[in-house]
Amino acid sequence: MFGNDRTQMRRFFTEAWRKACTGEELIPLERMVAETIRQHPEYHALLEAPDSALDKDFLPDLGETNPFLHMGMHISLQEQIGTDRPTGIRQLYQQVVLGAADSHEAEHRMMECLGKMLWEAQRENRMPDEQAYLRCIRSLAKK
Structure with missing residues (x-):
């Protein structure tokens, strides 16, 4: 955007x-x-x-969370769920919500998977691995 x-x-x-x-x-x-x-x-x-x-720079080394990144990840998840892209994420989200206190908490759990996928792609200079991402979310859905 x-x-x-x-x-x-x-x-x-x-x-x-x-x-x-x-x-x-x-x-x-x-x-x-x-x-x-x-x-x-x-x-x-x-x-x-x-x-x-x-x-403002938000420095994780100092224990700071970047609020724009955090909220941007929520929005990214909402877009993914709304479009079911990657395919199957909407159903997995619904399963994660069942094991969470509410949809917001479910998104926080899923953000761990999203962040990991993006970090690995950046570290390895490659496209994000959607299948690994979905596997991570599936593991949350089983908890």
Whole structure:
């Protein structure tokens, strides 16, 4: 959607949240982003101060979670589930939800698999392995 422009992507998040908070009309993608933000009150203050959020580096070595990456992964999962791509993920998601407290927790569990798949692809300079990804999610569905 935004290529590699981190600032533009972050600005989209902060602007969608601003519009949602002020009751402005949202396009469908903004609604999805705003709903994801709504589920993460721990990020509201950051998103309400966009000047500090746009350029901030979040350092995992210091125990920091990148809220934009986290919420972006939620959105990626929702898109995958909505389109059933990779094929079968929608049914696996429904199975993971049965073993989780709610759909949000199920997404958090599945994000581990998504993150692992993306990290391995980046580390090995190859395309993401959808079959390994689905195997990982199947293992969650069996728990």
